Amino acid sequence: MSIRPVRVAFAGLAHSHPFxxxxxxxxxGGQVVAxxxxxxxxxxxxxxxxxxxxxxxxxxxxxxxxxxxxATPRPHETGALLDAIAAADAAVPVFFNKVVAAxxxxxxxxxxxxxxxRTPIGTASVLRFAPALARFGEELADEEVxxxxxxxxxxxxxxxxxxxxxxxxxxxxxxxxVTVGVHAWEMIDRLLPGAVFQARSGWTRRLDGSTTRxxxxxxxxxxxxxxxxxxxxxAQVLVTGVPGPDRYAVDAxxxxxxxxxxxxxxxxxETLGFRGLIRALLAAARHGGVPxxxxxxxxxxxxxxxxxxAARSGTVRP
Numbered sequence: 001m002s003i004r005p006v007r008v009a010f011a012g013l014a015h016s017h018p019f020x021x022x023x024x025x026x027x028x029g030g031q032v033v034a035x036x037x038x039x040x041x042x043x044x045x046x047x048x049x050x051x052x053x054x055x056x057x058x059x060x061x062x063x064x065x066x067x068x069x070x071a072t073p074r075p076h077e078t079g080a081l082l083d084a085i086a087a088a089d090a091a092v093p094v095f096f097n098k099v100v101a102a103x104x105x106x107x108x109x110x111x112x113x114x115x116x117x118r119t120p121i122g123t124a125s126v127l128r129f130a131p132a133l134a135r136f137g138e139e140l141a142d143e144e145v146x147x148x149x150x151x152x153x154x155x156x157x158x159x160x161x162x163x164x165x166x167x168x169x170x171x172x173x174x175x176x177x178v179t180v181g182v183h184a185w186e187m188i189d190r191l192l193p194g195a196v197f198q199a200r201s202g203w204t205r206r207l208d209g210s211t212t213r214x215x216x217x218x219x220x221x222x223x224x225x226x227x228x229x230x231x232x233x234x235a236q237v238l239v240t241g242v243p244g245p246d247r248y249a250v251d252a253x254x255x256x257x258x259x260x261x262x263x264x265x266x267x268x269x270e271t272l273g274f275r276g277l278i279r280a281l282l283a284a285a286r287h288g289g290v291p292x293x294x295x296x297x298x299x300x301x302x303x304x305x306x307x308x309x310a311a312r313s314g315t316v317r318p
Contacts, residue, residue, distance in 0.1 A: 006282045009034040009066035011058050011081055012073035013042050015164055017097045017126075020269065021070050022050040024278035034064045058084040062092055068285035072097040074166055075106050075173055079113040086117035093120040093290035095281055098182050100301060102174035107305055114294060124292035124300065125186035127248060127263070129276025136261045137190045140252055145192065147234040147253040148224070152184035156212055156241030168213045170312070175214025176241035177204070177308035184237045185303040187250055188224065192233060193296075195224035197303040202311030207242070216241050218311045237307060248272070 008025050010018050010032065022032050036055040037043040043054045055061045058081055061069055071094050073081045078100045085094060100123050101107040114121060127133060156176050159167035167173035174181075188195065202220035210216050217240045223232040249262040264271045280291035 003029070005029055005031040006285045007031050007033045007065050007067045008281075008285070009036075009052070009055070009061040009064065009069045010046065011036050011061055011069050011071040011085070011094070012077070013037045013039070013046055014072050014074045014077075015097075015167065016158075018046070018070060018072045020274050021097070021278060022046070024269070024275055025282070026050065028275065028278050028282060030278070030282050033066055034061050036061055059088040061085070062088045066092055068092065068281055068290070069094040070097065070281070071095065075099050075102045078106075079109045082110075082113050082117065082119070082121070086113070086119050091118060091120065091288060093122070093285060093288060095277075095290050095292070096121065096123040098123065098125050099174050099178055099304075101305065102170065102172060102178055103305060104309070107301065120288065120290045121294045122290035122292040123294065123297045124277070125183045126273040126277050127183050127186045128190055128292055129273035129280055130248075130263055130271060131273075131276060132261060132263055132271065133187060133190050133273070136250070136259070140191055140254065140259060143252075143254040143256055143259070145233050145252050145254050147236075148188060148191065149236040149238075149251045150184045150187055151238045151240070151247055151249045152180050152187070153240040153242070153244070153247040154180045154183070155243050155246075156180070156214070156216065157243065159241070160211055160213075165213075170214050170308075174304075174308065176212065177215060177218050177239055177311055178304050180241055181218070181237070181239040181308060182300065182304045183248060184239060185300045185307065187248065188235065188237075188303070189300045191250065191252065192224055192226060194227040194299055195233065196299060197224055197235065197307060198222050199307060199310030202307070202314055204311050204314075212241065214241075215312075218308075220307045220311045222310070239311075246272075
């Protein structure tokens, strides 16, 4: 007995993830049914490559029988896009690719729209779905973790291309500290779910001759308040956008010793969680749900924004 493919629509093509997502949808048995983007030519090219129709507006995505929407707008567009979808009074789940908010003002605006909708919303870095990270989290579940150190590295050259320069702008897209840093906070949340970060100190650096509008390297140190409020874990996070390959690594200091993980890059679509995200999305959509629902994802976004502000100020933020 064949299983009917899940029908997936795309809202926004702001960066590269919708293209890998659409390829994953097709490879894993789903169907791309529609796409909307403010750039009509980009939407037409996407539809020609992956199939589906070009929708004139976000709400039109709901008229093609979509069972899930993958949204990739610029952060300042997330609220308006969600508002347009929610106005259609549909309960079609929407998964937002990172980043949904670059700073506190965008975060507040985003949550104000969320409060008005019944649409199931999720958001996450793809690393949440990295198989090795999931296994590492399971291994640590029964350990007493007293400290973590995380490094997230992703060359920021791509964020400086003319069509993606907004990602390198701290006010518009979050800059390296948010665009790359969200991966670090996603890893931490996968290992210590729901932990709230409180910064104690931070720093940023730009290399001589660097063309970035944000930072090439940054660090923040503080404590993670675990759910329940009775225990904290010391945390150090290093975020870099220097030239070279990606690196996503974590050291966890536990009562049983030092536990270390570095995600492999040999098959990034699998090892970094791109396929895992789509598997989770297709499975959840069959039941009207969404992976990484906002109730769980909120703390990652909040930690990312808080840590970025602390690192850039170099002072303690409450």
